[in-house]
Amino acid sequence: MNRILIVAEHDGSHLNAATAKCVSCAVQVPDAQVDVVVLGSAAVAAQAATLAGVAQVVQVANPANDSQLAAVLAPQIAALVREGYTHVFGPSTTFGKDLMPRVAALLDAPQLSDIMAVESDRRFRRPIYAGNVVLIVEVEADQPVIVATVRTASFGEVTRDGSATVLVRTLQVALPSHTRFVSMTQANTDRPDLQTAATVVSGGRALGSADQFKLIEQLAATLGAAVGASRAAVDAGYAPNELQVGQTGKIISPQLYIAVGISGAIQHMTGIKDAKTIVAINKDADAPIFESADLGLVGDLFSILPELTQRLSSR
Ligand SMILES: Cc1cc2nc3c(=O)[nH]c(=O)nc-3n(C[C@H](O)[C@H](O)[C@H](O)COP(=O)(O)OP(=O)(O)OC[C@H]3O[C@@H](n4cnc5c(N)ncnc54)[C@H](O)[C@@H]3O)c2cc1C
Numbered sequence: 001m002n003r004i005l006i007v008a009e010h011d012g013s014h015l016n017a018a019t020a021k022c023v024s025c026a027v028q029v030p031d032a033q034v035d036v037v038v039l040g041s042a043a044v045a046a047q048a049a050t051l052a053g054v055a056q057v058v059q060v061a062n063p064a065n066d067s068q069l070a071a072v073l074a075p076q077i078a079a080l081v082r083e084g085y086t087h088v089f090g091p092s093t094t095f096g097k098d099l100m101p102r103v104a105a106l107l108d109a110p111q112l113s114d115i116m117a118v119e120s121d122r123r124f125r126r127p128i129y130a131g132n133v134v135l136i137v138e139v140e141a142d143q144p145v146i147v148a149t150v151r152t153a154s155f156g157e158v159t160r161d162g163s164a165t166v167l168v169r170t171l172q173v174a175l176p177s178h179t180r181f182v183s184m185t186q187a188n189t190d191r192p193d194l195q196t197a198a199t200v201v202s203g204g205r206a207l208g209s210a211d212q213f214k215l216i217e218q219l220a221a222t223l224g225a226a227v228g229a230s231r232a233a234v235d236a237g238y239a240p241n242e243l244q245v246g247q248t249g250k251i252i253s254p255q256l257y258i259a260v261g262i263s264g265a266i267q268h269m270t271g272i273k274d275a276k277t278i279v280a281i282n283k284d285a286d287a288p289i290f291e292s293a294d295l296g297l298v299g300d301l302f303s304i305l306p307e308l309t310q311r312l313s314s315r
Pocket residue numbers: 203204205206229230231232233244245246247248249250260261262263264265266267268271281282283284287299300301302
């Protein structure tokens with residue numbers, strides 16, 4: 001039997017939706033028991049226990065986990081996995097990409113990145129070349145543990161009607177002192193999280209300045225949406241780095257993606273391949289983004305956006 005451990009992503013009080021998507025992937029592995037480890041509070045463990053398909057939640061209570069440093073979490077996860085897990089999955093988010101390679105290194109195990117489909121307990125699909133090629137990768141039979149990150153855009157969330165048992169553990173693991181939490185600076189925004197938002201409004205190079213990028217923020221505020229940006233907009237300093245969508249930014253799967261003044265380069269489109277509806281606003285009717293858009297509006301964003309925002313907010 002396969003035993004899969006999923007590392008929960010959370011902010012100390014709320015379970016991130018990425019965890020429910022990892023469970024969705026794990027339950028497709030044949031003959032598997034799926035557990036979740038919460039290196040954090042009882043409140044988060046209780047949320048994880050409601051995820052359908054989860055057998056057991058292991059809550060590791062340790063104040064050292066408050067700051068969720070990958071260097072501190074990794075040895076604890078590795079210790080748990082050594083108790084008999086065959087797979088350990090984390091989300092392919094910034095959190096998971098930082099953490100899971102450390103877990104793999106500590107276990108001397110192979111890491112699979114960006115699982116998008118399960119073929120068997122050792123065989124998975126993953127995208128490469130900005131999603132243009134899909135690889136089938138198989139871990140050799142002599143490897144006792146498989147470490148993987150799950151491409152969250154490829155899986156829906158499991159329902160929250162489960163009732164897993166919660167096991168509270170303390171682990172006797174030496175934690176590293178070479179990495180210490182100093183402080184955290186968070187962007188002061190009341191916008192939804194880009195990686196889990198149902199609606200995202202993104203702006204590109206065409207916005208022309210950080211000041212004009214506020215047109216994107218205003219439309220997003222009206223729609224209760226998250227804000228995203230193309231790499232060109234980020235590189236030009238119109239939007240912060242963490243808002244970049246695409247191959248080297250965030251991979252997202254919102255219900256609605258509105259791309260404003262974005263040409264539709266392959267590296268951008270790979271980040272929104274799984275968006276349900278794409279709306280493009282661009283003044284060039286031949287812009288490549290219109291090939292992927294469900295709805296397109298050809299025109300100047302500087303006249304369209306203020307009118308659209310005004311009409312939507314007066315609804
Ligand atoms: C290895 C690699 C990784 C990359 N990773 C990413 C990534 O993660 N994310 C990403 O986005 N890019 C990425 N890129 C860059 C990518 O190739 C493009 O350069 C980038 O996406 C272009 O951004 P853009 O669409 O905003 O700008 P442009 O390509 O310059 O497009 C601007 C668009 O705005 C339109 N426009 C101009 N003025 C107006 C107006 N007034 N009203 C309406 N429309 C207007 C134009 O017609 C044009 O279509 C990567 C590139 C490489 C090589």
